[in-house]
Amino acid sequence: MQTELSRQLGAEHALFGFTPFPAVAAALSRAGGFGVLGAVRYGRADELRRDLDWMEAHTEGRPYGLDVVMPAKKVEGVTEEDVEAMIPEGHRQYVSELLAAYDVPELPEGERGGWRITGWMESVARGQLDVAFDYPVKLLANALGSPPADVIERAHRQGIPVAALAGSPRHAQRHKEAGIDIVVAQGYEAGGHTGEIATMVLTPEVVRAVDPLPVLAAGGIGSGEQLAAALALGAQGAWLGSVWLTTTEADLGSRALTRKLLAAGAGDTVRSRALTGKPARQLRTAWTDAWEPGEGPGPLPMPLQGLLVAEANSRIQRHEVEPLLGTPVGQIVGSMNSERSVQAVVDDLTRGFDRALSRLNRIAGTG
C-alpha cells in the first residue's frame, strides 16, 4: 500500500500514526507504517531525549517522525506564571467544586501531573525542537497552525519535511503559503482538535486547495475500509490517532480508561472546549458535560483552559474517578472493542484495504 509520499519517506505502507507513546510509534514503524511521536506532553527536554534514544534503539532503522504543538504567533516573554495569573478566580472555584462534588482526592505528595501540557509554550516547543534536530527524524509535524518560518527553514536545511494539521481548506491554503510540505486534513470525526468539516468532504477540498502538495487524511480511520475510503478521496496516505489508544503497546496509565474506551460507542464522544479551550473531540464524561453551554462559567480560551484544568485532569486520571475520566478520542472509538498489538492493527488495516478494493473492483465490473 504505497503512494509517492510513503515511498519518499521510506515507509512500506502509506499509514501514518500519531501517538503520545514511544512504544506505539516504534511498533508502527517496525510494522511498515510511519510512527509519529507526540511531544506535547514532554515538559522537559531530557525526557524527550531519553525517549528519542529509545526510539532509535527500537525502530530497526525504519523512519519515524515527531509532532510538536507550536503556535506560529510568538508571544514575547510571556511565562507560564503570567498566563496562570490571567485565570479568573470564579473558574478556579468552579473546578474545585467539581472535584469536591466527585470526591476526587489530591495528588500524592511530590507527584506532578503527567497531563500537564506545556508543550504549546513556544519556549518549551523550541527546547523540544533543539533536541529533535539531534535525531534522524524523518518528519516534523505541527498541530497548531503553521510553525514559525525559522523552524520550517531549519527543518528543510536538515532535509526534514514539515507537516501541519488543517481543519478547513482555507487553513490548508495558509499552510501551503507558509512553506509546509505535507498537509494533514483533520476531519470533524477525529480525536483531538477538530473543525466542523467531516473527512469525506474535507479531504478532497484540501487536496484541491494545496495541489500539488501531498495530503494525509485524518479522522474516522480505523479499519481497512476506512483506509481505502481515505485514499479514494485523493489522500496520499492516512493519519490515524485514536486506534492506537487501545493497542497493547499503549500506556494510558489507567485500566479504567482503557475499559471505558473499549465500551464506548460512536456517539459517546463530544467536541468540547473543556480540555484545552479549543474544540477537541474526546470521550463525553461528566467533566465535559460540566463545560457545556449553560453549565458553570464556560471554558476559557486556549491556553488558559488547559492550565486551569491540568491538575484536575491529573487527579482524575491518577485516582481513576470513573465518571470524570476521559481522553481525546475520535468517533471510531465505537469500533475499538478489543486490545490488539500494533502489528495486528496494521495487518487488519492492510488486509481490510485489499478486501475493500476487491469489492470495489467487483462493483466496477473489472474485478
Added chain:
Amino acid sequence: MQTELSRQLGAEHALFGFTPFPAVAAALSRAGGFGVLGAVRYGRADELRRDLDWMEAHTEGRPYGLDVVMPAKKVEGVTEEDVEAMIPEGHRQYVSELLAAYDVPELPEGERGGWRITGWMESVARGQLDVAFDYPVKLLANALGSPPADVIERAHRQGIPVAALAGSPRHAQRHKEAGIDIVVAQGYEAGGHTGEIATMVLTPEVVRAVDPLPVLAAGGIGSGEQLAAALALGAQGAWLGSVWLTTTEADLGSRALTRKLLAAGAGDTVRSRALTGKPARQLRTAWTDAWEPGEGPGPLPMPLQGLLVAEANSRIQRHEVEPLLGTPVGQIVGSMNSERSVQAVVDDLTRGFDRALSRLNRIAGTG
C-alpha cells in the same frame, strides 16, 4: 457501477438521488441512476398524482422511488389547528420582529407558502401513500424513523422494498427490527436532518448493525471520489441529495438562492433546529443565526417549529431576502460551483469513480 441492490432494483448505477423536483428525479433515472422523489412538500394528493403521472411519462420505464416523511408514532385525531395552538405567543412575536428587521414583505394576496411542510402529518402522509400505491414506484423511503407496520406490510404486499434513514447504529438496528429492507446511513455532513456521526464512521457501523440488510451511504457525496469512498465503506450504493440542487433541472424558485449555493464554501452550512425543530443541516444565514443558543427564545420542538416558520420561509423565499435566504444543503455545497445537467453530474460521478479506483489499484500495486 453495480451492486446486488442496484441490480435488484433494476438500475444501471448504484447511485440513488433524493430530490424534491420531479424533473431531477426523472433525469437521474433516465441517466441510469435511481431517482427518489421527495413527497413532503405535497400538501394535496392531486398535486402528487399530477407529478407521478409526469414521472411515468418521463422515466422511459426506468425505476424510481418516493420518499415520504411519516412518524411511526401515531398522534390520534390531532389536527394542524391543534398543533398551531401549541405555539407560544412569544415565539410568534420573535418571528414577526425578525421579518420586520429585514423588511420582508408579505406574500402576495392569495398565495400560500410553497414551503408549508405538512407531509409530516400522518393524515397527509397517508393520503400521499394512497396515491403512491397506484403507481409502479420501485422503492418507498421514509425520512423520520421506521414507517408504521401496516405501511411496511402494504408496501411488501405490492412488492415494494422500504428504505429508512438512520443517523446512528442503534437507530438503524430499530429499522431492521421494524422490518425495513434498506437502511440509508445519513452522516453528519449531509443536508437535511442529521445526527452527530460522520459518514466515514457511520456507514461501516450501520453495515455491521443491520447485516445482512443493504445499506446506502448518505452525506458528503458529490464526486466520483466520494462515491468510491462510500462504496469502500461497505455501502451497496450512495444516496445523494445536495448535489442535485444546482442542476439545471432543479427549480429552487429563486435565482438568488442558486447563486448563494454556488458561492458557498464547505464551512457555510450549519446543523440547526431553525427549520423543523430537529437538527437539520442547511445554509448558514442570518435566519439560522437568530435561532442559535443564546439568541431569542430558541427553536420549538418538531413539529411546532416547522409550523411556526412556514409562512416566514415562504415570504423570505418569495421575495428573495438575501441575508435570510437558505435551504437544507450538506457540506459538499463547497464543491457545487457550477450549474450542470443531471446527466453531466452522473457522468462526472461514474468517471470520477473509475479514476479513483484506478488510483487505488495503483496504490495497492495491483493496477
